[in-house]
Amino acid sequence: MKVKKLMSVVWYSYKKKVFSKTFIFMHLFYFAIFALSIGASLIFAFSSEETPSEPTIILIDQTTFDYGVYFSSDSYIKDFNGTLTEAMSEVNDSKARGVVVIDANDEGMPVFTIITYDNSNTALLSQLEIDARNVHGIIYMIKNGIPGDAFVPSIDMQVLKEDADSVEKVAMITGLSVLIIMVLMIVSFPALSIISNDIIYEKSDRTMELIVSSVSSHSIFHSKILVGFLLTLTELIGLSLMVLLGIGVVIRFGSSVDEGFLQLISQGLVYLRSEINVGLTVFTVVGYASLMLTLYMTATVVFVSFATDIETGGYWMLIPVMAMVILSQLSLAVPMNPTSALSRFLAYFPLSSGFVLPVKILFDTASNWEIAISTSILALSIFLSIYYGKKVFAKNAIKYSDRQRKKGRLKVV
Amino acid sequence: MLSIFEVSKSFGTVRAVKGVSLDIEPGEIYGLLGANGAGKTTVFRMILNIIKPDSGSVLYNGKTITIDESSLLGYLPEERSLYQREKVKDQIVYFGKLKGMTTKMAEERLDFLLDKFEITEYKNRKVKELSKGNQQKVAFLAAILHNPEIIILDEPFTGLDPMNVKTFKNLIREMAESGKTIIFSSHQMDVIEELCDRLAIMRNGTIILEGKLQAIKDDYKRKNVLICGEGLQEEDFGSIEGVCGIERKKDEWVVSIRDKTVIPSLLDAIRTKPVITKFVQEEPSLDEIFINKMGEKYEG
Secondary structure: OHHHHHHHHHHHHHHHHHOOHHHHHHHHHHHHHHHHHHHHHHHHHHHOOOOOOOOOEEEEEOOOOOHHHHOOOHHHEEEOOOOHHHHHHHHHOOOOOEEEEEEEOOOOOEEEEEEEOOOOOHHHHHHHHHHHHHHHHHHHHHHHHOOOOOOOOEEEEEEOOOOOOOHHHHHHHHHHHHHHHHHHHHHHHHHHHHHHHHHHHHHHOOHHHHHHOOOOHHHHHHHHHHHHHHHHHHHHHHHHHHHHHHHHHHHHHOHHHHHHHHHHHHHHHHHHHHHOOHHHHHHHHHHHHHHHHHHHHHHHHHHHHOOOOHHHHHHHHHHHHHHHHHHHHHHOOHHHOOOOHHHHHHHHOOOOHHHHHHHHHHOOOOOHHHHHHHHHHHHHHHHHHHHHHHHHHHHHOOOOOOOOOHHHHOOOO | OEEEEEEEEEEOOEEEEEEEEEEEOOOOEEEEEEOOOOOHHHHHHHHOOOOOOOEEEEEEOOEEOOHHHHHHEEEEOOOOOOOOOOEHHHHHHHHHHHOOOOHHHHHHHHHHHHHHOOOHHHOOOEHHHOOHHHHHHHHHHHHHOOOOOEEEEEOOOOOOOHHHHHHHHHHHHHHHHOOOEEEEEOOOHHHHHHHOOEEEEEEOOEEEEEEEHHHHHHHOOOEEEEEEEOOOOOHHHHOOOOEEEEEEEOOEEEEEEOOHHHHHHHHHHHOOOOOEEEEEEEOOOHHHHHHHHHHHHOOO
16 A cells, blocks of 8 residues: 555656656756756866876986976976886886876987876876977977978877776776766756755645645655656656757768768777676666765755745755756766876765766776775665655655754754 | 544644543534644644654544555645646546545546536646635545545635535535544634534643533623613613623623623613613623633734
């Protein structure tokens, strides 16, 4: 009987939301939200670069021209007078992340060899490349004392770790990670908003009172979380369908690029399958995302239960929703540098670990301990939030007065 | 029989209900009166299992009503608890399913009740499109859809026009005659007088008066005497000991007396008047009893 009633509540809440004009109309804004999120993520990605206290790159300038001065950031460059072997030894001792060797070719032109510990710090590598190209501009002006032909400096990449990922793979994983985080946010955000509204309106219409007289408040609490998951799943299916629709439109109307486009997709998929374990990735993403979403849903249901009317409901709803927006944006910095302090913090923090851990696992930068601790924190947070959350919800579900103090609302905790 | 035994409930430092006890028989219409904030809704919510009493118990036929037996209870909350943006049919069927009905059963019963309430045309309309009276009918319908044994109606007549009040009264009587236990609260004393077999008045979380309506009136010592005649003045009664109030209504004087012992003094006072056409001792109205019991704190 309990399950039957629970499913009635879930189905009614789900049905009335999904088949509403608002829900359908809202999805037209998907792409705008997507574009905005990517913009914000880029800002975070550039601004969240780690500034280490110790130099992370050892610079060995073997030319007489002193190209090393053109590397922009003193904070991560350390001039080194020793040999390459000594430099590599220092890198291996983890005192540095990589080496840039500047040498000259037969014509006296500089050759840059960026020797990295691994390729995962994409932000740092990009900066090194930009610096190397800046040097190129100056050489162009002074070649043989007179302006010379356009010159492309030789930038060679070497990886110290034998099993380090290739640059292509890192680029692919970076893109995939950003996509995973963005999709998770896009599909979860509306679900949080919808279950919030559901509770707020049930409280303002006083229908909550009628439901609570038939179904236990604990069941209602669980039903709201279930509805949230169903909505997220619907969002995911909807988004996938739209992507397929987009591809279909390109194939149908872009006849001149048909073959190339399909080839590109097929090559991309083959490459993806060969470079990463798709099954493990999907399992990791779905697993952690589900756990993290449970936490967000629980937080949303609890916070919104404090609402006394539509206006206050809007304020309470903002707390979990904004937390998700901010943390998902911060998480977008993780693929740029999965080993940074920020990445480590976000991997442990239960409200962001669902975004970050799959990324770190993809980059192979999460140790077993890190995974175990992070998962334990997440699981414990879920347990505690559900255990206390349903009590707080039961206490506040039919409270319509603002007279209660915060202390009173959480007294049960 | 519904038995409420010594139930108490506090919210923080506020003691909303203090040791309330009531016994209500099947087929009885029971009125629970009280000013706003007296604790009536809290008592209802405890019967409904929405909140748990801090102490005491609520039993039906000697057993506690669990949430799984919620189909025994029908509830019309004070506010019209309906999804404003949803269709009547969808939500009533949903509420029916929460009470254990199948979709088919709920739909059939809904059709029957819509017809009885004469609002069949609103079946597929959104609640917000209905008038207040019709919304109240829909909410009432939701409360009785599953044919519950105990029906709790919190201010059921609020916002209803006289025609709808009459319809509701007839329905309540009909349900009581079929053996349902009906408890309701209202600020409309005339309706309470007309419908209730027994009633209780609550103040500050406690029951200050309880029993059969006639017995309450009989026990209420303060009486009104209606006097009509020529040459009557306010001073004729004002000085009599035991007179609590004098009011003139058209040609009639309404003299409120402490108790029956004051009547001989009143008769003495009018003996010298040339013509007395009326001297009647009147039962106090429930309204009067209620206001008196509530004192000056009454806000309703």
